[in-house]
Amino acid sequence: MRFLLLFFALLALALADLFTAIADMEHMLGAEKDVMGVIDQYIEAERERLNKLRNFADEYSKRNAHAEEVGPEFVTNPINAYLLIKRLTSEWKKVEDIMRNNAAEKYIKNITQNRVNSQVRFPQEEDLSGAATALLRLQDTYKLDTHDLAHGVIDGEKVGKPLTAHDIFEVGRAAYNQRDYYHTLSWMQVAMNKLENEEPKSMEESEILEYLAYSLYQQGNVRRALNLTKRLAQIAPNHPRAKGNVKWYEDMLQGKDMEGELPPIVNKRVENDGIVERDAYEALCRGEIPPPEPEHAKKLRCYLKRDKPFLKLAPIKVEILRFDPLAVLFKDVVSDEEIEVVKELATPKLKRATVQNSKTGELEHATYRISKSAWLKGEEHPVVARINRRIEDFTNLNQATSEELQIANYGLGGHYDPHFDFARKEEKNAFKSLNTGNRIATVLFYMSQPERGGATVFNHLGTAVFPSKNDALFWYNLRRNGDGDLRTRHAACPVLMGVKWVSNKWIHERGQEFTRPCGLDENVQENFVGDLSPYENSP
Known part of the structure; x- marks a missing residue:
């Protein structure tokens, strides 16, 4: 779908x-x-x-x-x-x-x-604004052209009906309300072009002109802002702000550069949006992954995990994605039938996903995490209990102190900006109520496979993992000495097309003293899942 x-x-x-x-x-x-x-x-x-x-x-x-x-x-x-x-x-x-x-x-x-x-809920204005913002996020992340999107085209493929001038205008206005004048200008220009060729007209030209003029002013083009505002005053003489804005722009120019050709339109994207590593993150989301070093690449391999009695009968397929830090993909570790049961159990419980405030330890909603999630206990259904046991088999980590299985369904442009799963030293209240220590490792099950987008990316490592249904991504959040591994900062890329369901298990330190002991060298790293050797080793 x-x-x-x-x-x-x-x-x-x-x-x-x-x-x-x-x-x-x-x-x-x-x-x-x-x-x-x-x-x-x-x-x-x-x-x-x-x-x-x-x-x-x-x-x-x-x-x-x-x-x-x-x-x-x-x-x-x-x-x-x-x-x-x-x-x-x-x-x-x-x-x-x-x-x-x-x-x-x-x-x-x-x-x-x-x-x-x-039983079906209907949208509010927040949903319309959220949908428009999602489109802007997708446009940035995947370098989508505004004109193409307005005509229902993504990456050269027709995927939807063309938008009306008013539809396009609403996206631009959502950007304006966020003081995002880069997108306001882009979408208002396309809305104006669409309106010129639209019959019947879906809106009045005067509605677009004021937003278009102000976004040009914010991008440093006062001459063009003045020119459009004069046009607004001409076609809508009763507009409450047009004449005042004309004078405002004229005073700003103080008679300078009032004649001659209008300056070219320059639309710059503002960089100070709070995500320092944005460019690297977005490049990885698009699949622009730097090639691994030859020495590193030739060590990557797949193997059958047989280190437990049960696994000798039913080995688990493991694909090593990278070393230092270790990240692996467990293949075909959850069936389609199990996925459907988990989704059915989780759907009625889905609530907007939260993040933990680093200062207070309280959970709160955040614009940088767009999804809904639910938690399932092992005793709620045999399938959930079976998945929990399987996690212990393929991670070699005690599940007694793990958090409940979390299921997430991503929304329009659903994403999770770069973050750590573990609590850093300054986050003293994190997981305090659990009394199980820090998050030692993460297991992420892919329960669907979006058509485009939705990758899990590790910004500083140059690693991107695109969802593959039935598989589980696994990595350690903490080093063997117990310190947080800052290299594991990761993000969930926005879903461009399709549906993204995942479930994850956060495994905690308490109870892992014998399943993952410290090495003799504080910098020792695993070479495979369950590696207990004090020094560098291989399976």
């Missing part, structure tokens, strides 16, 4: 955050069909009402034609005079009643009541 971006015109009467999980949006497809049913009923009722009105109009037309044919003498006939007065009083009241008896309120009430009673 494909998803580009959904723009919702429906008003909301329930909780927002629908854009944060595709699972919630899938349910809305059926809800939209129900709404269309109510609209069809309303149209049919209106058709009957308008047919009645048409019949009255035809009858009036015939009578009026006869009266005009007779001329002024028509009203000298008392019967005719009576009928004329009757038509313009009591019969006209019938016409008024038909015209006023619009059933819209009744059907709107039905839709509203259905929304309240429905």
Whole structure:
């Protein structure tokens, strides 16, 4: 199933955050069909009402034609005079009643009541804003052209219907509301171009001009901002800000550079967005992965893990993705049937994902993590318990102190900006309530395979892992000496096309004293999962 971006015109009467999980949006497809049913009923009722009105109009037309044919003498006939007065009083009241008896309120009430009673949630303004912001995030990460997106094209492939000028304008306005004038300018320009060739027009030119002018000003092009604002004042003389803005721009220029050709449009993307390693992160998301060093690459291999009695009968396939630090992919370690059970258990529990505040230790929502998640205990279902046991088999780590299995479904442009899974030394309150120490390792199950995007990337290592369904990515967050490994800073890239379901297990230090002991050398690293040797070794 494909998803580009959904723009919702429906008003909301329930909780927002629908854009944060595709699972919630899938349910809305059926809800939209129900709404269309109510609209069809309303149209049919209106058709009957308008047919009645048409019949009255035809009858009036015939009578009026006869009266005009007779001329002024028509009203000298008392019967005719009576009928004329009757038509313009009591019969006209019938016409008024038909015209006023619009059933819209009744059907709107039905839709509203259905929304309240429905299990399906409807979007709010936050969802529309979140959807537009997601499109901007995808555009940046995957270097998508604004014009292409506006025409429903991604990477040269037609994936959706073209947007109207108003649709495009709403994306630009979402960027404006975030003071993102780089995207505001880009989208407002495309909206203006679309409007010029649009028939019928989906909006007024004056709505675009003010945003376009101000974004040009913010990008340092006051001359063009003034030029567009003069155009706004001309076509919308009653605009509340146009004349004042013209003077404001003119005062700013102080008569300088007022003549001659307008300066070229230069649209620069602002770099201070808080993500220091943004360029490297986005390049990895696009699959621009630097080639490994030859000496390192020739050591990478696959092997069968047989280091436990059960695994001698059912070995696990392991692909070593990198060393120092070690990261591996366990192949085919969760079945399609198990995935469906886990998704079914998790879906009713999905809530917007949270992050831990480094200062307070409290969980909170964050714009840099767009997904919904749920937690499943082992005792809730045999499948969950079986997955937990399997994790212990393939990681060689005690699961008694692990966190519950977390399931996540990513939403529109769903992502998680660069972060660490472990708590750093300054985060003293992290995991305090668990009393199980720091997160020693992470297991990440891929329960779906998006068509495009959604990779797990390690920024400083130049490593990107694209989701492969049924597999599990594993890495150690802590070094053998217990210190956090800063090289494991990673991110979840935005989902460009498709659906991304993952589940993860965070394994803690407590209980691992014998399963992963310190080495004699504080810098010792594993060469394979379960490597207990004090020095460098190989399987």
